Amino acid sequence: MDSPPDITLPFFAYGTLKPEQPGYHLIEDIIAEPPISAKIRGALFEQDGLPIFVEKYNDDVRGYVLKFSEPEEAYNRIADYENERNYEWDVTIAETDNQDFEVNVLIATDPVRGRVDRIENNWTVGRDPLFTEALDVVKHTKNTVAEVGSEQSELEKFFRLQMAYLLLWSSIERYNAFRFGLSAHSVSNRKQMASLDGFRTGLKTEVPSWRIGEEIFSADRNKFYTLDPDKPEEAIEYYYQVRSNVTHRGKSSGIEYGLMHDSLDELSAIFRHYVLE
Structure with a gap:
């Protein structure tokens, strides 16, 4: 898939690219500062075994704001890693107790393909x-x-x-x-x-x-x-x-x-x- 239109924005990770999840190692070396725990409004579903974010809900989805030292390289890696059958880019607001961030986020393709099931909004591979x-x-x-x-x-x-x-x-x-x-x-x-x-x-x-x-x-x-x-x-x-x-x-x-x-x-x-x- 392609990189997002605005690569100057940080990335909100809610799935396999979160810290301590299997894909995080792909971008860990170009994280500019410690990941920031945050939430976005929506819900998570599972499609093809993957967590996907759907915006039209009003629940808290937990994840991390990731800021990159090399944004172009980071988003290229993310684009190579992800599958455009499942995801597309959007911009949303990530909230913390002290600050809000405008972030790039991967959302479900529209329409969502195949069978999807609602899952917990704080996804981890361990479950x-x-x-x-x-x-x-x-x-x-x-x-x-x-x-x-x-x-x-x-x-x-x-x-x-x-x-x-x-x-x-x-x-x-x-x-x-x-x-x-x-x-x-x-x-x-x-x-x-x-x-x-x-x-x-x-x-x-x-x-x-x-x-x-x-x-x-x-x-x-x-x-x-x-x-x-x-x-x-x-x-x-x-x-x-x-x-x-x-x-x-x-x-x-x-x-x-x-x-x-x-x-x-x-x-x-x-x-x-x-x-x-």
């Missing part, structure tokens, strides 16, 4: 169900499958692991979009995730030595991907190819059970304990 309940479901499924005995067939256990693995990747891809760009390609986002210190530390901690060097084949790309903690970009593509094989070809052979179990065990621990935290 997103794909980072809370969904990961609990992944953990419970993994543990339940491991605990059951011969009364459950290996094929049925494999199917349950498949479901958990696809849910885990839904959480990962949502996080990557929030952190690296709502309009970016998923391949680019995976590469950036592979560069995170947490992901690299998690690989070295969670991948057992006997798994290092294992390969998986991508028929679409006609190549193998290797699981190697010293090659994080290839390792994340290894885990993604496990997902792709499930999604695109629906592999369900019992001989894949070990691969699915190990990949789910490692990647869920890496994401939950090293990336999210």
Whole structure:
């Protein structure tokens, strides 16, 4: 999307670009002064998993006024990060106890596309169900499958692991979009995730030595991907190819059970304990 018409105005962040939220790192280095806690009049809704601001309501939406040392660069980064399908620019008044600010704000496109749901007016990624309940479901499924005995067939256990693995990747891809760009390609986002210190530390901690060097084949790309903690970009593509094989070809052979179990065990621990935290 384009930058706002007046880049001299500060920016009001109410979603993923707020301090302590996944996208804030993209602009943190060009924040001119400490973020100012403030409110604007309207309401927040969720569309395509994203918080969007609608002005026609009269509630308080909490967020931060962000002033930039390099406004042109800051708004270019924001424009590259956001998705014009969901947002457009407007100007509104942000209120604090001591001062009001005229600010640029991202509002919902008109008309709002698809299904939208009203959400809390002080949004935080920490309450997103794909980072809370969904990961609990992944953990419970993994543990339940491991605990059951011969009364459950290996094929049925494999199917349950498949479901958990696809849910885990839904959480990962949502996080990557929030952190690296709502309009970016998923391949680019995976590469950036592979560069995170947490992901690299998690690989070295969670991948057992006997798994290092294992390969998986991508028929679409006609190549193998290797699981190697010293090659994080290839390792994340290894885990993604496990997902792709499930999604695109629906592999369900019992001989894949070990691969699915190990990949789910490692990647869920890496994401939950090293990336999210």
